[in-house]
Amino acid sequence: MAVNDGLSRLVARAQPRHRTTTEFVEATLREAILSGVIAPGTPLRQEELAETFGVSRMPVREALRQLEARALAEFHPHRGAVVAEISAADGADIGAIRMALEPMALRLSLPGLTAADLDQAEELIAEMDGEADPGRMGELNRRFHMTLYARAGRPRLLALTEQHLLAADRYLRFQFAALGYRPRSQDEHRALLAACRAGDADAACRLVEEHVGEAAEQLTAFLEGREAG
């Protein structure tokens, strides 16, 4: 079974240190969908998932409802849930949201950033230089961005930003596999970090907006080509 195959590995190594079974199932499924372990369009059969997780159908149902609210799964009444499809239009949608949220997060965070934060960001850039694995690269990229936003002091804004960084990751997987990492991305990361170190908020916000925008643009072009072909 395509679903169980990759997922059961995730389930096996997932620490069930969650307080309820529902939380455990939701977190693991979300990870699986965002990381691409379960492909878009895959039907999420309740019974099958329940068996994989070793629980009854009920916590699975509640978890699926939460995933629906996060736009990671689509419900069709009496026909079940499927993993949300990916499309060029949706990729552009997520890109637009990131272009709106991330400059705001950075602007709020910048004054509070410590030297340690900036050093950690620099270290993450260095790690990305030598990384080939797409999944790991996505995680490093996400951590780099979130490190810069961490001092915004706006929990909702940060949660929303991270959620859409994760959603973008899911998309970027497809691009990574075909084209490799976007070469200019690292240059942009370095320029962004330099602006943050200089405390130049306007420049930093402009850079992050351009950075996200270019990534989204290239992704959209790639996906449109994929849909056309």
Place this chain on the structure above:
Amino acid sequence: MAVNDGLSRLVARAQPRHRTTTEFVEATLREAILSGVIAPGTPLRQEELAETFGVSRMPVREALRQLEARALAEFHPHRGAVVAEISAADGADIGAIRMALEPMALRLSLPGLTAADLDQAEELIAEMDGEADPGRMGELNRRFHMTLYARAGRPRLLALTEQHLLAADRYLRFQFAALGYRPRSQDEHRALLAACRAGDADAACRLVEEHVGEAAEQLTAFLEGREAG
């Protein structure tokens, strides 16, 4: 019972034309929370809600999970859910998100706006002039904003924007009740509409950002005073 009282009225006049009971419960509860019919901090007892809706506890449970994913309810394992609290910090958080999303939505929508859209926006401003009821005012305000963003062609961005407009409404209720509607708001609406009619994207985006920012600022000040006192 404080919960049932206002809620049962909503339930009574709600058309159960939803495909599943869970959808019906979720939509009605969301409306009740956002509109303030159920106050922040109110415990959401599953049995009580089930009785009010005339269903079993199960669809209530699934609906509550979805509300949690939307940050409208907070879950405490084995202790139940409560309606999400409101706070000055959270109000500022929502304000920051709106300030990020709405200029982006407007910029994407502006080129596609029709004369009919602009006329409808103007009509909504006129309606707001003569409106005293806070709930109705919030709805008109929301429709005005969403009308201007409607042609963005980004479903996720629009859904997120509307969700945070609704969340802001929930907060504004408290301010309405104490201070009435912010007087300068209508002037800003008119200026914004004028910029849209002129097709001046930069000005329109700047105006909407300022508009949202000022509303958020005043709200935050009000809530901080309320929390201090």
Place this chain on the structure above:
DNA sequence: TGCCAGGATATTGGATCCAATCTATCACCA
């Protein structure tokens, strides 16, 4: 040969039941 109808099957949606756990109360002891 193609299309429509009807029934069998699979899967979800909803109800009921049981177990786990949290809270509050009360007795008991220092």
Place this chain on the structure above:
DNA sequence: TGGTGATAGATTGGATCCAATATCCTGGCA
């Protein structure tokens, strides 16, 4: 008298069971 521990009640979390609905296949008919 104040604090601590045990116990009872209430409430949620999870499992199982039943009903409702969609899909798919097959057979009959034009």
